Amino acid sequence: MFTSSLGKKYLMALSGLVLIGFVFVHMAGNLQILMGQEKINAYAHALQSLPMPILWGSRLFLLAAVIVHAVTAYQLVKENRRARPHSNYIETTKKAGLASLRMGLTGSILLAFIIFHLLHFTIRLIYPEYDKMMTMVGSPDSDKIHDVYTMVIAGFQHTWVSVFYVVAMFLLCGHLAHGVSSAFQSLGIRSENWRAKLELAAKAYAWVIFAGFSIVPLLVLAQNWGMIKFFNFSSGMEPLALN
Numbered sequence: 001m002f003t004s005s006l007g008k009k010y011l012m013a014l015s016g017l018v019l020i021g022f023v024f025v026h027m028a029g030n031l032q033i034l035m036g037q038e039k040i041n042a043y044a045h046a047l048q049s050l051p052m053p054i055l056w057g058s059r060l061f062l063l064a065a066v067i068v069h070a071v072t073a074y075q076l077v078k079e080n081r082r083a084r085p086h087s088n089y090i091e092t093t094k095k096a097g098l099a100s101l102r103m104g105l106t107g108s109i110l111l112a113f114i115i116f117h118l119l120h121f122t123i124r125l126i127y128p129e130y131d132k133m134m135t136m137v138g139s140p141d142s143d144k145i146h147d148v149y150t151m152v153i154a155g156f157q158h159t160w161v162s163v164f165y166v167v168a169m170f171l172l173c174g175h176l177a178h179g180v181s182s183a184f185q186s187l188g189i190r191s192e193n194w195r196a197k198l199e200l201a202a203k204a205y206a207w208v209i210f211a212g213f214s215i216v217p218l219l220v221l222a223q224n225w226g227m228i229k230f231f232n233f234s235s236g237m238e239p240l241a242l243n
C-alpha cells in the first residue's frame, strides 16, 4: 500500500503531523527562555538527561519523520509532473502545481535550515565555543551543566543568524499554513463543510508558530541595538558564559 500514490500521500500526511506536533512542543519549550536562565537551562538539562533509549528513540523517530516526509513529497511531485499533460492545463491543475512548487521550495529551504540549526545549537560545529558554555545556573545538583540560555543569546547576537532564523520561520509559517490543512485532506478528515474552518485554523496555527519562534531572536536583536532591556546579558556575553 505504501508504494502506491495514495499510500505515499498517507505517509507524507502522517509524517507531517508528527512534525507539526514537534514544532509546537519545541516552540513552547524554547519560550521558557523568556522566564530566565535558570528555567531554560534546567529544562534543556532535563531533556538531555532523559534515559538513552527515550532520548535517542525520539531523535531517531523525528529523523525518520523528516526523511519519510521529504522522500514521499519528492516522489509525489515527480509522479504528478509525469501524469500532468503539459498542453491542456486547466486552471485548477495550474493552481495545484503552483502550490506544490511552493511547498517543494519552502520544504527544501527548511531542510537546509534544520541541518544548519543542528550544526549551530546541537552539534555546535559552527561556533565550537558554545560547547564550553557551562554554568551552575539551573543545575539540579552541584555539577555544572550546559548553558543553553547564554548559547542561544550569544547565537542571536549575530544579526545575520537572527535574520536567517526569522526568514526561515516565515517560510515555515507558509509551509504549515498550507500543509496542516492538506494533511487533514490526505487523511480523509477534511470535509467540504469544514474546509474553510480548517484552513483558517491552519493559518492561525502557522502564525502562532512563527511568532513563538521569532520572538526570541527579535528580542535579542532589539536588546543588542539598545532598544529594550529584557535578557540578563551584556554585549559579548563572555562574563556570563564563563560563570
Ligand code: HEM
Binding pocket: 023, 026, 030, 044, 045, 048, 059, 062, 114, 117, 118, 121, 122, 148, 152, 165, 172, 213, 214, 216, 217
Ligand atoms: C528561534 C527558533 C529556534 C530556537 C531558538 C531553537 C533552539 C534550539 C536549541 C537551543 C536546541 C538545542 C538544545 C540542546 O542541545 O540542549 C535545539 C535543538 C533542536 N531544534 Fe531547535 N530551535 C528553533 C527552531 C527550530 C525549528 C523551526 C525546528 C524544526 C523545524 C527545530 C528543530 C530542532 C531539532 C530537531 C533539535 C535537536 C533536538 C535534539 O537534540 O534531539 N528548531 N533547538
